[in-house]
Amino acid sequence: MSVIERIEEQLTNPVVLYMKGSPDFPQCGFSGQAVQILGACKAEYAHFNIFEDPELREALKEYSSWPTYPQLYIGGKLVGGCDIMIDLYKKGELATLLSSVGAVAA
Template sequence: MEIMERIKQQIEGAPIVLYMKGTPQFPQCGFSSHVVQALAACDAEFTDINVLADPEIRENLPRYANWPTFPQLYIDGELVGGCDIVMELYQRGELKTMVEAAGKG
């Protein structure tokens, strides 16, 4: 399957999708770790994809949403942002609202 199509299917295949370095149990990057903790604090169920284990995704995902770095959080098929944005939304209390609404739109 063409890589962009594969990415699209991943992103649209679950309400909350997190592309990260490492896994939620063993994050390999401080920024990814922060996002996992914020999602956990909101009781979010999410699909995680380890970009370190999938070089093709790592190389091509930045083109998908014009976003060059990881982690990347998607809710209902839309890019929410990377670590800074997720933490900001979390601190404002908006992340929990978004997580709770995910998949119900």
Template sequence: MTDDTQARIQQLVDSNKVLLFMKGSPLFPQCGFSSRAVAILNHLGAEFESVDVLQDQGVRQGIKEFSDWPTIPQLYVNGEFVGGSDIMMEMYESGELAQLLVDNAAA
């Protein structure tokens, strides 16, 4: 991964309170995991931005190294990596994700 890609990912993470790296867009998710992540955030009323990794191969590979997490989607809240769709689902079911969003004034 290039330093440029790393810097671009860092800039995206830093400039968005809630950011979802996903396949597709919130209106047209391109995989089931991305669709589930969007559904969870929408259900919680979260305001979030998204990055379609299918539009940029550099980001698609780079985000995996950036977070040291092998799969997409990936959720960031206030610059912190939260996890992928399985972790989001567990946190949603336990109420942790809603609390995290409230604590960070993102829902």
């Protein structure tokens, strides 16, 4: 399976966070903030540590045309990084996006 096929398979999850580290141990401040925001929204999401897969890390930048991490995808589409997540969260729009794909815990 090619790295692009792996990305496309991963993106079948309703919400995906590509991050540095894991939700329990984020390895950069931006990834930590992304996890906190998703937690505040009570979001259920798949996560992938880009440090564990250098091929994935490089391919994602090209796939998404987004050079930095974290990268949040909802419904298979790139939402953006930490700054965009913060902005959408403050506006209440992130919760709406998460709800639209059934990714909010009861």
